[in-house]
Amino acid sequence: MNRAAVFLSIVLALAASGAAWAQEVESPPPVYDGLSTLWILMAAAMVFLMQAGFGMVESGLIRTKNSANVLMKNLLDFCFAALGFFVFGYAIMYGSEGAFVGTEGWFLVGASSPVEGLPFEIFWLFQAVFAGTAATIVSGAVAERMRFTAYLAYSFLITAFVYPVVGHWVWGGGWLASLDFHDFAGSTVVHGVGGVSALIAAWMLGPRFGRFNKNGTANVIGGHSLPLVALGTFILWFGWYGFNAGSTLGMGEPDVVARVAMNTTLAPSAAAIVAMFVAWGRYGKPDLSLALNGALAGLVGITAPCAVVGSGASIFIGIVAGFLVVFGIEWLNVVRIDDVVGAFPVHGLCGAWGTVAVGLFGQASLGSPADGLFYGGGFGQLGIQCLGVFACFAFAAVAMGIVFKTIDAVLGLRVSHETELRGLDIEEHGLESYSGFQIFTTE
Amino acid sequence: MKQLVAVIRPEQLPAVKEELARAEFHHLTAASVMGTAPKTEQRVFRGVRREISLFRRVRVELYIQDAQVERAIDAISKGCMNSGGFGKIFVNEVADVVKIWTGERGSRAL
Numbered sequence: 001m002n003r004a005a006v007f008l009s010i011v012l013a014l015a016a017s018g019a020a021w022a023q024e025v026e027s028p029p030p031v032y033d034g035l036s037t038l039w040i041l042m043a044a045a046m047v048f049l050m051q052a053g054f055g056m057v058e059s060g061l062i063r064t065k066n067s068a069n070v071l072m073k074n075l076l077d078f079c080f081a082a083l084g085f086f087v088f089g090y091a092i093m094y095g096s097e098g099a100f101v102g103t104e105g106w107f108l109v110g111a112s113s114p115v116e117g118l119p120f121e122i123f124w125l126f127q128a129v130f131a132g133t134a135a136t137i138v139s140g141a142v143a144e145r146m147r148f149t150a151y152l153a154y155s156f157l158i159t160a161f162v163y164p165v166v167g168h169w170v171w172g173g174g175w176l177a178s179l180d181f182h183d184f185a186g187s188t189v190v191h192g193v194g195g196v197s198a199l200i201a202a203w204m205l206g207p208r209f210g211r212f213n214k215n216g217t218a219n220v221i222g223g224h225s226l227p228l229v230a231l232g233t234f235i236l237w238f239g240w241y242g243f244n245a246g247s248t249l250g251m252g253e254p255d256v257v258a259r260v261a262m263n264t265t266l267a268p269s270a271a272a273i274v275a276m277f278v279a280w281g282r283y284g285k286p287d288l289s290l291a292l293n294g295a296l297a298g299l300v301g302i303t304a305p306c307a308v309v310g311s312g313a314s315i316f317i318g319i320v321a322g323f324l325v326v327f328g329i330e331w332l333n334v335v336r337i338d339d340v341v342g343a344f345p346v347h348g349l350c351g352a353w354g355t356v357a358v359g360l361f362g363q364a365s366l367g368s369p370a371d372g373l374f375y376g377g378g379f380g381q382l383g384i385q386c387l388g389v390f391a392c393f394a395f396a397a398v399a400m401g402i403v404f405k406t407i408d409a410v411l412g413l414r415v416s417h418e419t420e421l422r423g424l425d426i427e428e429h430g431l432e433s434y435s436g437f438q439i440f441t442t443e
Numbered sequence: 444m445k446q447l448v449a450v451i452r453p454e455q456l457p458a459v460k461e462e463l464a465r466a467e468f469h470h471l472t473a474a475s476v477m478g479t480a481p482k483t484e485q486r487v488f489r490g491v492r493r494e495i496s497l498f499r500r501v502r503v504e505l506y507i508q509d510a511q512v513e514r515a516i517d518a519i520s521k522g523c524m525n526s527g528g529f530g531k532i533f534v535n536e537v538a539d540v541v542k543i544w545t546g547e548r549g550s551r552a553l
């Protein structure tokens with residue numbers, strides 16, 4: 001027994017010295033943290049499932065004649081996001097530490113994980129599903145009228161070039177990162193970029209036929225399945241635990257993971273309740289689709305500050321998000337932009353609010369770069385947060401404006417009037433979502 | 444009293460409805476129906492060619508006074524011409540009408 005132990009220790013010592021010797025010649029084999037890797041793999045899969053959530057919300061909120069088309073877009077924008085993020089996106093976002101763009105690691109050649117203990121592939125996957133989320137936000141806003149080929153081109157361009165630039169500024173060591181701008185899981189980077197792109201696209205496309213009357217008043221074009229919208233929202237909320245709590249990029253600090261998960265529960269709950277009551281008060285009935293939008297608004301709002309604020313602040317952030325989403329949707333009707341699923345109020349407005357909220361409620365003791373305004377930190381962090389939101393939104397608006405203008409010139413953004421009336425399912429894909437059902441295909 | 448039955452394509456309904464409203468016909472019944480046509484359509488689904496012989500149509504029904512018939516026909520025709528020019532209108536005699544709430548009969552019940 002004793003002998004065996006001695007023998008074993010000699011072998012181990014030899015092996016260790018061998019390793020030490022080898023170290024001088026080549027780099028040491030990386031040491032991975034299994035628990036962190038497992039958690040990020042799981043979180044990435046949960047964020048991936050959010051594609052299903054978006055797909056259900058969007059197909060439920062539109063008419064049957066276009067629901068297969070919007071699901072095609074949801075599938076394909078993720079696939080293009082994965083490839084776009086493989087070819088160019090990752091290099092721009094994490095390639096090197098320039099102020100504005102990374103420039104190394106095209107096709108992931110020579111790319112490495114910036115997070116210790118995490119294999120590169122899992123880090124890439126987690127970032128790629130985020131890129132996919134940013135891309136898929138737009139499909140709901142442009143539903144029922146955007147040409148399929150134009151959408152494919154868009155989804156590659158946003159994930160290969162536009163989203164990664166903002167990502168680099170904030171997470172890849174760019175100029176906003178050096179200013180200590182804090183966006184934990186992407187209220188601005190993911191949802192802000194997606195929401196602004198959605199607004200620009202919906203504005204450039206123009207409203208669906210029959211959405212607004214000639215005198216400017218709005219019509220309702222009812223969604224065909226509220227159960228699908230509800231299912232999609234629950235899937236999104238589930239996925240958000242991966243989105244936010246996975247953005248810890250490991251299990252090194254379980255207390256942070258736990259706090260994030262708790263805040264990710266409180267904010268959407270408060271927001272859904274507020275959105276429900278605001279809609280109840282203004283329109284007379286509690287509206288399911290607005291309450292569901294409210295939950296998403298709270299989730300987007302808490303995405304940036306989830307790690308650095310307390311539970312009370314989370315609830316307050318959710319309450320404000322609940323107001324923002326309902327009034328944001330009303331505002332869209334006033335300016336006559338047809339954002340079919342409310343992508344801009346949910347992802348754009350609440351993304352901006354959540355990011356700014358870091359400068360109000362952030363606590364240095366919880367990991368915020370500085371205390372927020374309401375915790376005695378003054379206006380410093382608040383100013384940085386506002387600057388960051390403005391810069392990212394402005395860049396996304398200009399870049400996506402150019403992208404959509406170019407696509408419009410080359411492919412055409414919008415389907416013909418006849419296609420819009422007959423439905424994109426039958427015209428662009430030659431199929432029907434509910435074949436055999438008696439359903440009105442106009443209106 | 445006459446019954447007007449217009450069989451049109453689904454995508455024509457908004458235009459027809461708009462013209463009827465402009466001509467002050469505010470009561471219409473619309474139903475989603477399927478109908479055959481002399482020409483069938485080839486459609487490929489999951490790589491398999493399929494012959495489509497039943498097409499989606501909308502049947503619009505109007506119950507109106509005899510004197511309104513030409514105006515209604517004009518309105519429906521205009522709406523159809525604005526949206527591709529398809530469609531057919533059938534004019535039928537209506538024997539009687541009963542308005543349940545008041546018990547009125549005939550043309551007063553329309």
